[in-house]
Amino acid sequence: MELEIRDYIRVIGKRIWWLVGIVLLATIITGVVSYFFLKPVYQASTKIIVNKTNSSASLEQLGLSEINFHIKIIDTYKEIIKSPYIMEIVAKEQEQLGVTAGELIRRVKVSSVNNTQVMTVSITDGSHERAVQLVNAISHVFEREIVNLMSVDNVSILSEAKPQSHPSPIKPNVKMNIAISFVVSLMAALGLIFLLEYLDDRIRTEKDVHHHLGLPVLSIINKMKPEDVVNVASSAIPKQAGEPHVTLGQQE
Template structure:
């Protein structure tokens, strides 16, 4: 026999465990805030751009579509060369970095827009000053070594150099985004745990529970009367009797 659950039962479960769910949400948000603001190291980005131009043998020759297509295809090759050991080892040596070529490659990102001859080299590092130096040095060394690597090809021009911002903003971590994600995860965990506890709870508390567990109808219920309720009713009876003059602790007769 399949059991179904209604929206009313879902809301009842959530209402029953609302405090627990709320505590999960607050706890997750606090943990995310502490990790974002006090544990994770802020990182900054700095970018430098260069443009790929076809070197012309004849100054009077006009650039055609095939030349531009060739330059765009070369960009894919340049993206690989920039992050290669041949370039990054020289960058690490030039700046006296403690990173090796592999570690430096993880900090460098190369991107270009579709069908564009402009390539952007972006470096991410906890120090914006160092990220700026790495970006500019990488493009400079790449520009110098490209003719040696690609047999005299010299078609790279620096478009813009990376600069240090006066008030830099870290690109990571993003505390508000982390807190928002933590709130959602906390709510999901809290609601999931609420339904799990409700599923594991096999105590009988209502008439409906008896009908579901035993499969028999309820003929009647016996209410539980507390001692306080009995004493309260007795005191109420005494007060009413005093008001009517029929009972004040002793019986009075009038002649």
């Protein structure tokens, strides 16, 4: 197992600059695109509470079945809020914002916490101020129109959306995008490095001989430098006549 880990490190080390270059390039491109080219999207929310119709009754006077009834009716209210009837009224009353009922239906989300009588109405928009204005308008229209639709007066706005001086967009999440890009590019670079190593059948070392051919190494020829070639060539030139020389086995 230790040898396998060393082999992995060796393969990565041979192309470490590929790894660094791919990861660095991918994260830089992701950061630039996320920060400069993707349009920010903001979200604003309001909370609506579903009360008992008779407001004079206290919470202790409500039976369990009646509380369950109000919790179940929230599902109906969710559909009513996102209905074309409510959204057309909002679009007409807020016509200066230039949104249609269809756009509002696609961008509005209504949620509720389990076993509670509170609903959260949220909307996304490219402008934080416009998102605040739209979600407040939707909540007020729903509170007003539910009286006519179901002949009940049990809906109240618990909290309105407030404009913020420095709002943070929900999209794009630059840090998250960069983190995802880093992980994905790292995995892709490692995969590419190991693929190139697998496809590379050139023999460079004695380990490659054993790995690719399955043969033992009998001898190794060292790599020669240019000056070594010159020295070998010069030593092969015969000596000039009269020059002193030494012959193996010659006695003095």
